[in-house]
Amino acid sequence: MLEKLRNLRRSEPQTTGDPFVDALRAALGPDQVRYDGAHRSLLSHDASVFDGGNSGPVCYPTSTADVQTIVRLANDHGRNVVPRGAGTGLAGGAIPLGLPVVVAVTRMDRILEVDPVNRVAWVEPGVVNLDLTRHLTPMGFHFAPDPSSQQVCTIAGNVANNSGGPHCLAYGVTNAHVVALEVVLPSGDVAMLGGLEPEPQGLDLRGAFVGSEGTLGVITKVAVRITRNRPAVRTLLLSFGSVRDAANTVSDVIAAGIVPAAMEVMDQPITRAVENYVGAGYPLDAAAVLLAEVDGLAAGVDIDADRIGEIGRANNATDVRLAGSETERALLWKGRKTAFGAIAQIAPDYYLHDTVVPRSALADVLTEIYAIADRHDVLVMNVFHAGDGNLHPLLIFDGREEGMMERVHAAGAEIITASLDAGGVLSGEHGIGVEKQQFMERMFTDDDLDHQNRLRQAFDPGCRTNPGKVIPSGHSCADIQALRSIPREVWV
């Protein structure tokens, strides 16, 4: 008992010796500033496979004014600021570099107003994605972006990463659903970006902020577009004897001028894992399944569902099943959305990649990805947002195995190259963070990167907010080497 008390005291000393931390404690409530090693260690990571960074104090603001206080104190003390939501990011965006203050917005979690006339909801940044949709459902609305992590990830994280989800095929990713943002700028000033009107005056700072991965300031309030629930939905499960047939079906559906609400493909290994995990009724013998959903008005969804079935059969579908009830539909989606949970049951580590290719290149790039994984002797499974060409090769491994991480990263680099070679891009929804910084020069020229940095510095001239992310060394305003060189064990 005594030992425990002593430990507690050791982890939360009255004065820390760090004047910045003391100033934060004096300005905010005592439970809003955490400085114990365990806490800082926990928040040095996100959900990515990357080494943690080094966190300074962790703050839990409950208001815009709190965030402003934190940012101003950080400026006074020459310290960096890293905004953070639920920490489910997969590209290392929330990993703190250079002992910054981590501003975790999870306690700012109120839905402030639902405004059906303007078709928006005003929310605090820490509202959990699914909580918002649950709140809106009885009113006949939902928040369209539905990342698979929606049970935990925050609206601010969605905005910062411009996140997508299965149902973003027809409705668009987060950017299309954010009309206004209140942010605390790196200067400490509060600004409202965008507005409820269709063409707000001036440059589209809102648009520039969405997807900036926490580098342009801290989001403190968001006006999100709310979407009417659709009266009719048809969900189809198509089974195929090859991944190529499934991929070709996807591309043919788009070519036929149909824009389904969602088109998701899973290959056999992941389908089996999912089926064992949730028992959703997926076939165990299909080489690939396509989960396609159309929604809207009754007549149109029937026509589109029929045509998708026909296109599937023309591409050798072995089975076309229409979900017969809402329960069946929900179960199929549950299976798709818990795919990563299913993997966690069978392997100690996974690395989820995220690239996009033209839809017509899906089949060839997938073939290439299986070959790459084979060459590096890493297990790969594919579960992806096929409708918009967004690949998610999932590398599965045991990180304790000698030389395994090297192989995993080598395979990942080749997957990225294969995607770019096919006319694709580095990331569809996870972002660049620290994960793909070194690949940015493969996609962009020096001039292109220089212009991205000009945008960043217009918001953050001092390069204080989430420094060392997105833009690679040599083009970045931050000295990434120096940010990284503080050993993780040293807490100053």
Add this chain to the structure above:
Amino acid sequence: MTATLATSDPVLLDFAEEVGDTGPVAVEGGRTRWSLGGSPAEGTRLVRAPTGLVDYAPDEMTVTVRAGTTVAELHAALAEKGQRTALTDRGGTVGGALAVGENDLRALGRGLVRNSLLQIRYVSAEGRIISSGGPTVKNVSGFDLPRLMVGSLGTLGLLAEAIIRTNPIPPVSQWLAAGDADPFAAYDRLLAPSAVLWDGASTWIQLEGHGQDVADQQRLLDDIGHFTEVPASEVGEGPDPCPVALPDHRWSLAPGELASLERGELGRFVAVIGLGLVFADRPQPVRPLSPEVAEVSGRLKQNFDPTGRLNPGRDPGRK
């Protein structure tokens, strides 16, 4: 080593050379919105953006087009494959439409311009071609310069080429009109009308989709007003095709503000319910930017165009 987005298109490289790196310069498009946000300062050299459809992939629902191409020409090519874009055809160019960023009055049905731009190439103040975004329909690789360019009036870079999302033209499109309907009730009743227009007395609605759905939606309006179908011949052609003549000036308001529109302030008006766009006899007063937004915007201009040579005299904050 994988090729970057860098362009080797000689037409674009020539354009960059023509823009050069000194002296005030502006792009002349269709001059349909020439004075928006201010006219180019005296002595500004005028250049024309390159023209031509570079690549149209109907089965990807994307099109690559040079900025000087007219929207009409682009849409004619897309219509052959049953597709369209969110851009509106007011007689101008694709680059002009993007730089101005004005939406079609049927934007509820075809999307906002700012969401339709996938990749942009522009000539920088230093006379270099900058590429941003990407060719795929989904992409979060790096900072989002395409979003910043929409509505920038060419003050940060001169648009040279764009990749734009296309979407299918629905099988049926029908305008309805009623003199006795509450447009707000109609908007709430319908799932996804493409346009709901109101001039303070009459209401016009565009429904698009599969024939049966359009008919079903139309029936939902039975207790809201006596709607009649407007024959296609009465819809009018040219800019903003709709069954009502539009006043000259555009206002941009929160949709919630439309219920309290007064003729006194606007003159005759036609409001787009649900969107917030209003066409009116009188111009909308300039709404000043907040000091914080003005400061960041000013730094953007300074960082992208340190000598102020791109479209001098124009200010997106005074649109």
